[in-house]
Amino acid sequence: MYQYFIKIVPTTYTDLKGITVYTNQFSVTKHSKIISSGMGESGLPGIFFMYELSPMMVKYTEKQRSFMHFLTGVCAIIGGVFTVAGLIDSMIYHSARAIQKKIDLGKAS
Structure with a gap:
């Protein structure tokens, strides 16, 4: 028995x-299960597809950041490096x- 659970999200x-x-997306x-004709497991052989449609939508919006945002990020990284280096030195x-x-x-x- 093969079972496929498919989740679909609108994007x-x-x-x-x-x-x-x-x-x-x-x-x-x-999931697969081997069904034997002997004792124990039983079930209907076949391939089963279960669909789940999400009520939520994912929205991706591409935006361009300013140069000041880039510069602030670089300063934050440099400041973090100096802080960690100072702690290790101490x-x-x-x-x-x-x-x-x-x-x-x-x-x-």
């Missing part, structure tokens, strides 16, 4: 020029000082 896509395309899940510095103190205390004894 619209609008590009930068304003051209709209009406289409559908779909996903398929397949952690290495404090770890080295703690190890150095232990070494100095070991030599003094």
Whole structure:
């Protein structure tokens, strides 16, 4: 027995020029079961298709971002890199000082 569960979602896509395309997205899940004539599992052999139409619509709209948006994103990335590098540097510095103190205390004894 083969069962196919098909989910269909209506979709619209609008590009930068304003051209709209009406289409559908779909996903398929397949289940199969072996039906034996002996004891145990039973059922009707065949191929079954179950359709599920979604009441929701997905809408994709392509938009162009400004140069300032790009520049803000680049500044955010650079700031994040400097922050993480500062945290790592601080952690290495404090770890080295703690190890150095232990070494100095070991030599003094």
